[in-house]
Amino acid sequence: MDSQINIAMRALEFTETRCPRTRAKECSCSRVKSITESQQTTVAQCILEHSDKVKGTILLMQAPGTPTLVKGTITGLEPGPHGFHIHEFGDMSDGCKSMGGHYNPDDVDHGDLKEGHVGDLENVMADEKGVAKFSIVAPRVDLMGDRSVIGRGIVVHEDEDDLGKGGDAESLKTGNAGERLACGVIVARSEEMVEAHGGKHTTSGRSMTKGEKSKREKIVKGMKKDKAGFKKRYGKDAEAVMYATATKQAMK
Ligand code: CU
Ligand code: ZN
Numbered sequence: 001m002d003s004q005i006n007i008a009m010r011a012l013e014f015t016e017t018r019c020p021r022t023r024a025k026e027c028s029c030s031r032v033k034s035i036t037e038s039q040q041t042t043v044a045q046c047i048l049e050h051s052d053k054v055k056g057t058i059l060l061m062q063a064p065g066t067p068t069l070v071k072g073t074i075t076g077l078e079p080g081p082h083g084f085h086i087h088e089f090g091d092m093s094d095g096c097k098s099m100g101g102h103y104n105p106d107d108v109d110h111g112d113l114k115e116g117h118v119g120d121l122e123n124v125m126a127d128e129k130g131v132a133k134f135s136i137v138a139p140r141v142d143l144m145g146d147r148s149v150i151g152r153g154i155v156v157h158e159d160e161d162d163l164g165k166g167g168d169a170e171s172l173k174t175g176n177a178g179e180r181l182a183c184g185v186i187v188a189r190s191e192e193m194v195e196a197h198g199g200k201h202t203t204s205g206r207s208m209t210k211g212e213k214s215k216r217e218k219i220v221k222g223m224k225k226d227k228a229g230f231k232k233r234y235g236k237d238a239e240a241v242m243y244a245t246a247t248k249q250a251m252k
Pocket of ligand 1: 156
C-alpha cells in the first residue's frame with residue numbers, strides 16, 4: 001500500500017514538473033500546437049551540452065509539407081563518423097542517459113534516414129580537426145504536428161552508427177554507436193528571435209520614439225542580469241532576443 005501511494009505521488013510530481021510528451025523541463029506542447037496551426041516555417045535549435053570537449057549548435061527548419069533540414073556544426077570530436085540521433089526525451093536530469101532511446105513512434109528497428117527510427121539521422125563526419133559540419137535532409141522528422149520532435153533530445157555518439165546493418169541485436173537497436181558524448185534539448189526558436197533575425201524591431205510598423213528607445217535600454221539592462229540564462233537558451237542570439245523582446249515591451 002505504502003509503495004503504491006509513493007508511486008502515485010512520484011507520478012504526480014513528475015507530471016507537474018515535466019512535459020508528459022517529451023519529459024522536457026519546459027512543456028512546449030501548446031507551443032507546438034500553435035506552430036502547427038500557424039502553417040509557417042518552423043525553426044528550432046539544439047545546443048549540445050554535457051561535455052567539456054564536444055560542443056555544437058544545431059538548427060532544425062521545416063516549411064509545411066517539406067522535409068526538415070537539420071544543420072549545424074559540432075566541434076571537439078575524434079576524426080571520423082559519429083552516430084547522430086534524435087532521442088525520445090528532452091530529459092537531461094541524468095545527463096544524456098535520461099534521454100531514452102532513439103525517437104521511434106512507429107516501433108520499428110533501427111536504420112537510416114529512409115527507414116528505421118524517425119530519430120535516425122545516421123552519422124556526422126568529423127574532419128581531421130574534429131569538426132563536423134553537416135546539413136541533413138530528414139524526410140521523416142517533423143517539427144509540426146503530433147510527431148513534432150520539439151522538446152525531444154539530440155545525441156552525438158562516440159562511434160560510427162552502422163545503420164542497422166551490423167548483424168547483431170544491438171545494431172537493430174542503437175546502430176552500435178557507443179557512448180553518448182554530448183546532447184541537448186530541441187527548443188522552438190521564439191517569435192522574438194525570428195523577428196530579431198528578420199530585422200523587424202517594430203511591432204506596429206512605426207519607428208520607436210526617443211522615450212521608447214530609452215525604455216528599451218532599461219528593459220535590456222534588466223534582462224542582462226540574467227545574461228547566463230539567455231545565453232543558455234539562445235546562444236549567440238541572446239542579445240538579439242533581448243533587444244527584440246524589449247522593443248516589443250517598450251512599444252506597448
Ligand atoms: Cu543516439
Ligand atoms: Zn535508431
